[in-house]
Amino acid sequence: MEAAADKRELRKQLREKLAGLSQDYLKQADDQITQNILALEEYRQATMIFCFVGVGREIDTRPLIMAALAAGKRISVPRCIAKGVMEAYEIQSFSDMQDGFYGLQEPAAHCPHVKPEAIDFALVPCLSCDLQGYRLGQGGGYYDRYLARQPLTGAVLCREAMLCPSVPHFEHDIALPLVITERSVYRIHQAHI
Numbered sequence: 001m002e003a004a005a006d007k008r009e010l011r012k013q014l015r016e017k018l019a020g021l022s023q024d025y026l027k028q029a030d031d032q033i034t035q036n037i038l039a040l041e042e043y044r045q046a047t048m049i050f051c052f053v054g055v056g057r058e059i060d061t062r063p064l065i066m067a068a069l070a071a072g073k074r075i076s077v078p079r080c081i082a083k084g085v086m087e088a089y090e091i092q093s094f095s096d097m098q099d100g101f102y103g104l105q106e107p108a109a110h111c112p113h114v115k116p117e118a119i120d121f122a123l124v125p126c127l128s129c130d131l132q133g134y135r136l137g138q139g140g141g142y143y144d145r146y147l148a149r150q151p152l153t154g155a156v157l158c159r160e161a162m163l164c165p166s167v168p169h170f171e172h173d174i175a176l177p178l179v180i181t182e183r184s185v186y187r188i189h190q191a192h193i
Contacts, residue, residue: 006168007136007139007167007168008139010128010136010164010167010168011127011136011138011139014127014128014136014162014164015127017161017162018057018127018162019057021057021159021161025159025161026057026060026159027060028182029059029159029160029161029181029182030054030059030060030063030159030182031063031182032182032183033059033157033159033180033181033182034061034063034064034067036180036181036182036184036185037064037123037155037157037180038064038067040155040178040180040185042121042153042155042178043068043121045120045121046073046120046121047073047074047120048073048074048075048076048090048114048118048119048120048121049068049073049074049075049076049119049120049121049122049123050076050077050078050088050114050119050121050122050123050152050154051064051065051068051075051076051077051122051123052077052078052123052124052125053065053077053097053104053105054125055103055104055105056103058125059125059157059158059159061123061157062094064123065077065091065094066094069092069093074090075090075091076088076089076090076091076114076119077089077091077097077105077106077107078106078142078146079100079106079107079111080100080101080104080106080142084140084141084142084145085142085145086142086143086145086146087113087114087146088113088114088115088116088119088146089106089107089111089112089113089114090107090111090112090113090114091107091111096108096110096111115150116146116149116150116152117150119150119152120153121152121153121154121155122147122152122153122154122155123154123155123157123180124143124147124154124155124156124157124176125137125143125156125157126156126157126158126162127162128158128162128163128164128167129156129158129163129164129167129176129179130163130164130165130166130167131163131179131186131188132166132167132175132188133156133175133176133177133178133179133188134166134167134169134173134175135156135158135167135176136164136167136168144172144173144174147174147176148172148174153177154176154177154178155176155177155178155179155180155185156176156178156179156180157180157181158179158180158181159181159182160181160182160183163179163181175188176188
């Protein structure tokens, strides 16, 4: 499978590129991405937001999650429940989080499950994406499987320096309608994913 080999090689190159980005750039980009999300109509209209919790050199979504909670929005975050499978669980604050798989912070056992159809706006991570809305994740397939279950209004978050001209993808891969970087909100199409 040529696309799979292409994805593996691209992931390797992009991980090296990400490791070379300065902390100053990462912080400035992440702060602006947060501001771009907060200004979005899709965000303002959403009651239940699904958002990853960035770790390591991923986009830091904690300020966004705190702002959303302070604004009275409901927040759900992913929890790995089996290999390649995740579900959304609602948190009230970061005190509802605990260490989980792969060094990720995940919702604790007491957090209520959130069905995909209850999510108004999903914010999805990537290692990279292109401006057609195709994302390259870490390779576990968690988000691809989750997004395939239920049409969601969503956006992929990516720093401008990590955008690719084209991400190899399979026929079953889902393109997201929004790509949010520190520079812009790119609207790919208005259809739901």
